[in-house]
Amino acid sequence: MSELRQDPTTNDWVIIAHERAKRPNHFTRSKAPAEPPPPYRPDCPFCEGNESMTPEEEWAYRSGAPNGPGWWVRTITNKFAALSMQGSMERKDEFGLFRRMDGVGKHEIIVEAPRHDVSMALMSSQQVEEIVLMYRDRYLQMREDPRFKYVTIFKNHGERAGTSIEHPHSQIVATPIVPAAVRRRLDVAMQYYDNTGKCIYCDVLIVEQKVGSRVVYESDRFVAFHPFASRSPFETWVFPKVRQSAFGQISIGEAKEFAHVLRIVLLKLHKGLDNPDYNAIIHTVPFKDEVEEYYMWHMQIVPRVSHVAGFEMGSGIYINSAVPEETAAFMRGIET
Numbered sequence: 001m002s003e004l005r006q007d008p009t010t011n012d013w014v015i016i017a018h019e020r021a022k023r024p025n026h027f028t029r030s031k032a033p034a035e036p037p038p039p040y041r042p043d044c045p046f047c048e049g050n051e052s053m054t055p056e057e058e059w060a061y062r063s064g065a066p067n068g069p070g071w072w073v074r075t076i077t078n079k080f081a082a083l084s085m086q087g088s089m090e091r092k093d094e095f096g097l098f099r100r101m102d103g104v105g106k107h108e109i110i111v112e113a114p115r116h117d118v119s120m121a122l123m124s125s126q127q128v129e130e131i132v133l134m135y136r137d138r139y140l141q142m143r144e145d146p147r148f149k150y151v152t153i154f155k156n157h158g159e160r161a162g163t164s165i166e167h168p169h170s171q172i173v174a175t176p177i178v179p180a181a182v183r184r185r186l187d188v189a190m191q192y193y194d195n196t197g198k199c200i201y202c203d204v205l206i207v208e209q210k211v212g213s214r215v216v217y218e219s220d221r222f223v224a225f226h227p228f229a230s231r232s233p234f235e236t237w238v239f240p241k242v243r244q245s246a247f248g249q250i251s252i253g254e255a256k257e258f259a260h261v262l263r264i265v266l267l268k269l270h271k272g273l274d275n276p277d278y279n280a281i282i283h284t285v286p287f288k289d290e291v292e293e294y295y296m297w298h299m300q301i302v303p304r305v306s307h308v309a310g311f312e313m314g315s316g317i318y319i320n321s322a323v324p325e326e327t328a329a330f331m332r333g334i335e336t
C-alpha cells in the first residue's frame with residue numbers, strides 16, 4: 001500500500017509509492033557514459049584563459065589582474081541575465097488587477113573552477129570551501145543594495161537539471177520581490193512559531209536525529225538527511241545544527257564545514273547514482289527577516305531521476321517511487 005506523507009515545513013503532501021518503489025540502486029543513470037569532457041575548451045567562456053568572452057568580473061579569488069587568468073573561483077554577471085541593474089522599482093497596476101514592474105535585479109554566475117572537466121562532487125574539499133565562501137561573499141554584497149529583498153543561490157548540474165553548460169558553475173539571483181514560494185514557507189514557519197514558540201526546522205532536525213534512519217551524514221555543525229516527505233528519490237536536505245535564519249549569517253569556519261558536508265553528499269550521489277543530474281538550492285529568509293527566530297536556512301538537493309507530470313502540476317502532490325529510509329541507508333553505505 002502506498003502512503004501519503006505531509007511535509008511540516010510546507011504542508012505539501014507526497015505519495016510514497018511503496019508498492020511501485022524501486023530499489024535504491026535502480027536509480028543509477030542508465031544511459032551510456034558520455035565522453036569525459038576535456039580539461040579546456042577553446043569555445044567555453046568559463047574556462048581559464050577565455051576571460052575576454054565573459055562580461056567583466058564582479059568578484060574573484062585570484063592572484064593575477066582582474067579579467068585575466070590566475071583565479072580559482074570567479075563571479076561574473078550572467079551574459080543572458082534574467083534581470084538587470086537598470087530600471088524603475090515602480091509597480092504598476094492594470095485595472096487594479098495585473099501587477100507589473102521592470103525586471104530589476106542581479107543575476108550572476110559563479111564559475112566554480114578554472115578547469116572545464118571537474119564537478120563539485122569530485123573537487124578537493126578546499127575548492128568546495130572556496131565556492132561556498134564565494135556564495136557567502138556574494139550574499140553579503142547583494143544584501144547591501146536596498147532594492148533587493150531576497151537572494152536565491154542555486155546550481156543546476158546536467159541537462160535534466162536545466163543546464164547545457166558543462167563547465168562547473170553556480171548562479172545567484174537577487175530579486176526586488178520576495179518569491180511566493182518563499183513567502184509560503186515563511187508563513188508555515190511563522191504559524192508554527194506562533195503556536196509553539198519554536199522553529200519548525202529545529203524541531204524537524206531534532207526528530208530526524210532521534211529517528212536516525214533518514215540521516216545520510218553528520219558533522220559537528222551540520223546534518224544531511226532524506227526528508228520524511230521527500231518529493232523525489234534521493235532528495236537531500238542539509239541543515240545547520242544551530243539555528244541561523246539567513247545563509248549570510250554563516251561564519252567562515254561554518255562555511256568551510258558546510259562545504260565539507262556538501263562535498264560528501266555530492267560524492268555519495270555521484271558514486272551511488274553514477275553522476276546524476278541535480279538541482280541544489282539554498283533556502284534562506286528575505287533580508288529584512290534575518291533577525292527573526294522562526295526560520296533556518298538550509299540546502300535542498302534534488303537529483304533529477306524522476307519526471308514531473310500532469311498529476312504533480314495539477315495537485316502539487318509528488319509521487320516518490322523510492323522510500324526515504326531505504327535511500328538514506330543506501331547513501332550511508334557509500335564510502336567517500
Ligand SMILES: [Zn+2]
Binds near residue numbers: 040041047048115
Ligand atoms: Zn570550460
